[in-house]
Amino acid sequence: MPAAPPEATQDSTPHALLAFLHSQSQTTLTRLYQRPSSCLSMFRLLGPLERQLIMNLLWLDSAVPAQTMSAWVTQEGRKMYDNALVSLSKLHILSSSPVKLALNTTFKSSLRHAIVGGGTSGSFGVPAEPDRKHPPPSIETLDAYALERWETILHYMVSSGSGRFPARPSQGVLLLLQRSGLMTNMHGSALQITSSGFQFLLHTPHAQLWELLLQYLHMAEERQMDLVEVLSFLFMLSTMELGRDYSVEHLSGTQTAMLEDLRDYGIIWQRKASSRRFNPTRLATTLTSSAPPLPTAGNSSGSHQAQGFIVLETNYRLYAYTDNPLQTAVLNLFVTLKSRFPNLVVGAITRESVKKALANGITANQIISYLTTHAHPQMRKNKPLLPVTVQDQIRLWELEKNRMQSREGYLYTEFASQADYEYVLEYAKKLDVVLWENALRRCFFGSVEGHSNIRGFIERRSAGNV
Structure with missing residues (x-):
């Protein structure tokens, strides 16, 4: 079996549902695999290499020695092949035997049924009888x-x-x-x-x-x-x-x-x-397909938006060719909007707008990714697609935010003498709870975890017990 084709590596992220299914028991999954539509949908969710393995085993009546199958794998594809086997085993689609490879009999039977048709199980839904009074919606x-x-x-x-x-x-x-x-x-x-x-x-x-x-x-x-x-x-x-x-x-x-x-x-x-x-x-x-789940033409989320609607200039000005209120609202999360016209919104990416987005949990990479994904076709002619100065500045604003960290704790000050200050500070340092200190002002800041010990030490010293 050769390594996965180049296009297989372009979407190597497993579907979000697969991690949930990995945690399910074999009994639950075997019940699920009794339905041909479920097996066909599962097949669609899997990666290219997993699908290729299933098709190689689907029409075989007996198990295949694992050594025979692995002999077809190139050295470069070995890791991908092993990962595919592990994934299929977790889903109980593939038997976990290290010696022979075989599909789960229930899964194999149902997937065969889904491919060749036949039967009256209604697994793919039962079409309703035509109703002249109420025809189906367009x-x-x-x-x-x-x-x-x-x-x-x-x-x-x-x-x-x-x-x-x-x-x-x-x-x-x-x-x-x-x-x-x-x-x-x-x-x-x-x-x-x-x-x-x-x-x-x-x-x-x-x-x-x-x-x-x-x-x-x-x-x-x-x-x-x-x-x-x-x-x-x-x-x-x-x-x-x-x-x-x-x-x-x-x-x-x-x-x-x-x-x-x-x-x-x-x-x-x-x-x-x-x-x-x-x-x-x-x-x-479109739940288990790669087709867009929402219409891409004939409405406010028109085809121009599906292709991209954002133009970003090196001076941080942004032009969004959209009349969709939702698209405008999402842009408002990290853009300072200045003007709105029919089919056009004008704004700018500013330090304040990015800081607001960062405070709400949006990362610099997410902002850049959104701008890249929804870039106008005219911008896609640029190399790089987004102005480098704008990308770098968004990341710098994020670093600026991350440069300062907040910690809860207690500030110790107003010591009677320099000796008292140094004595208590030395004790706090031994406990490794000092977060900040200022010798000129005779004060230091300690963590919450060390407060009870430091307070007790100060009280004992004041009472003459230390």
């Missing part, structure tokens, strides 16, 4: 619905629940934002965005969606939901056809209960809560 309607629901969540986070936007997410969504650490309830007031929440806003929509879904999976057990049913329903949605009606008749109790939650996230559309049919949106059908 793809444009589904896209607009998904975008509206998703941006409602992001707008609420940007505004920190201040009510500047008319729409408000459901209580279920607000609970999820709290439990995931993206927002917090400070002293009984409205929810406030956290530093993790600011970082969340700079991620891609696909990464954002899975971050919330992972928290949803972590909460499944306390909500008395069957984790396998939750996972299998998400995987089922990822294999459905956009724009088609599907019946709810064959869903389990857990999956039926999930419909309300998934409506709030914009993942599914239903005409009304009691409807016996539903439609997956683009957020659902």
Whole structure:
């Protein structure tokens, strides 16, 4: 087996869901692998080398000696090959025998079923009967619905629940934002965005969606939901056809209960809560693919934004060709906005705006990464893409912030004599709790951990016991 092709190394970061699945038991995963749609979705989430290994073993009826398989691996690809085997073993897709390689029989059978078709298991969803009175919504309607629901969540986070936007997410969504650490309830007031929440806003929509879904999976057990049913329903949605009606008749109790939650996230559309049919949106059908989860044309997040909409000059001035309020709000996290026109926002990256972003947990690299990702096509002709002076200055402002560190402690001052000061200071240094000292002013600053010992020493010395 040759080393992975060059394109395989371009996206070497494992999918966020895989780490969660690594922690699940073999019984849980084997139950999940009973559904062909789950196995196909898992196959999509894996890296190129893992997929190649599975396809090499899928149609074999007997195990392959591990030595035979490793003989095809080049020296350069050895580490990648070993990592792929470990990953597949943790997912219980591959047997853990060091002598022979074989796929989990349940996984192999279901993936074969998913590839060649056949059967009436309904693993990929059961299409609903045509309804002349209520035809399925258009793809444009589904896209607009998904975008509206998703941006409602992001707008609420940007505004920190201040009510500047008319729409408000459901209580279920607000609970999820709290439990995931993206927002917090400070002293009984409205929810406030956290530093993790600011970082969340700079991620891609696909990464954002899975971050919330992972928290949803972590909460499944306390909500008395069957984790396998939750996972299998998400995987089922990822294999459905956009724009088609599907019946709810064959869903389990857990999956039926999930419909309300998934409506709030914009993942599914239903005409009304009691409807016996539903439609997956683009957020659902792209869960396990590399396609964008939100529409890229025909709305405020137009194709020009998908390609890039930011122009940054060497004088720190920034021009954003967008009329999307959410895009503008995200830019406002680290840019001083000065003017707004139809389809254009003008601002500047300043020391104050970057310091505000840094204080909220956004790093210099995240700012630079966001500017790079959303750079206008005209800027992509530049080498380097972003002005080096601007990149360096953003990093310098971050270093300036990190140069000063705060520590809790106690300041010891007003000593009766220089001898008293030096005597107590020497004792504190032996305890290794001195954080700062000033001999001219006869004072020093000690850590919280050493305060009780230093205070006791001073009291004993004052009483003449030392």
